[in-house]
Amino acid sequence: MKRIFTIVGARPQFVKAAAVSRMLKKHGIDEVLVHTGQHFDANMSDVFFEEMEIPKPDHNLNINGLTHGAMTGRMLEGIEKLLLQEQPDAVMVFGDTNSTLAGALAAKKINIPVIHVEAGLRSFNMKMPEEINRIITDRISDILFCPTENAIQNLKREGFDLFPVKIIKNGDVMQDAAYxxxxxxxxxxxxxxxxxxxxxxxxxxxxxxxxxxxxxxxxxxxxxxxxxxxxxxxxxxxxxxxxxxxxxxxxxxxxxxxxxxxxxxxxxxxxxxxxxxxxxxxxxxxxxxxxxxxxxxxxxxxxxxxxxxxxxxxxxxxxxxxxxxxxxKQKQSDFSLNLYGNGTAAEQIALTIKEL
Structure with a gap:
């Protein structure tokens, strides 16, 4: 049975993890959930696990309220320790937070494959901490799940066709959760x-x-x-x-x-x-x-x-x-346009992991 470490820490990641965790369970993939503690307030964290029926985290690092460098460093240290103990088949990270970067770095430095969900996004604003996190995470990941065609084109422009990575357009797991x-x-x-x-x-x-x-x-x-x-x-x-x-x-x-x-x-x-x-x-x-x-x-x-x-x-x-x-307020638009996969993104992730 495949064993995946999933790293989460912030509200949007709880939503994404809820959709993906459900599909991992459906396809018989063992998941270890690690909460870095980045969002720790009950309204920003606990309520999501309760409402969305996400399994209680197997590990909670309780790291929050620090500068970007201190937070990322402590997360890196804590995640690395867990990975060395448990040696999963891969580490999965979501989005663009400090938790994302720390999880990817910890795994890559000890040769555990990295899966990045929501890869290829770019704001082209390097003053945003999120932009730095997502660029570095993409570059060191082994499987890049991209929500849109534009995300794939961003990676191609950055030369990712030349790197030993798998790039997959799977849609947006947040739409799966919303539906x-x-x-x-x-x-x-x-x-x-x-x-x-x-x-x-x-x-x-x-x-x-x-x-x-x-x-x-x-x-x-x-x-x-x-x-x-x-x-x-x-x-x-x-x-x-x-x-x-x-x-x-x-x-x-x-x-x-x-x-x-x-x-x-x-x-x-x-x-x-x-x-x-x-x-x-x-x-x-x-x-x-x-x-x-x-x-x-x-x-x-x-x-x-x-x-x-x-x-x-x-x-x-x-x-x-x-x-x-x-x-x-008076604009009319056709919201039936399929931009993000129409609810199948998480299943594609689970099926790809199953074949690792």
Missing amino acids: YYAQKAALKSTIIEQLGLHHFVLATIHRQENTDDIQKLHHLIDGLNAINHEIPVVLPLHPRTEHILSQCHIRSKCIIIKPVGYFDMIRLLKSCQLVITDSGGVQKEAFFFGKHCITLREETEWVELVENGFNTLVGADENLLFAAYHTM
């Missing part, structure tokens, strides 16, 4: 009833490029406040971002709520009129549930959403944000 859990969310989440809202905009802000630049953050909150004058804006706020707003005396008039679990997020996405976000995952989730999206960044890895008119980029310009809201 699978949508019905459960409808039955179990009461977030809409709690808020008493049915006509609202859903917004999220968490990226370092926005939260650590006080001027940018001020502009974004001003833009959201302007939209909030016309329609309520629901803003699930990361504790760190909430602290920065308070510390810098930036006043939000939006409906601020604590970070929500996956089921509540699905309900919010399905019920809102429009999504405003700086999150890569939420951009896609908006598409999965048929909502237009305004992205608070200068670039996006999910270029196909912009090219097909589902998404628009406004950076941190409050005037562009307000104008985009008025454009996107």
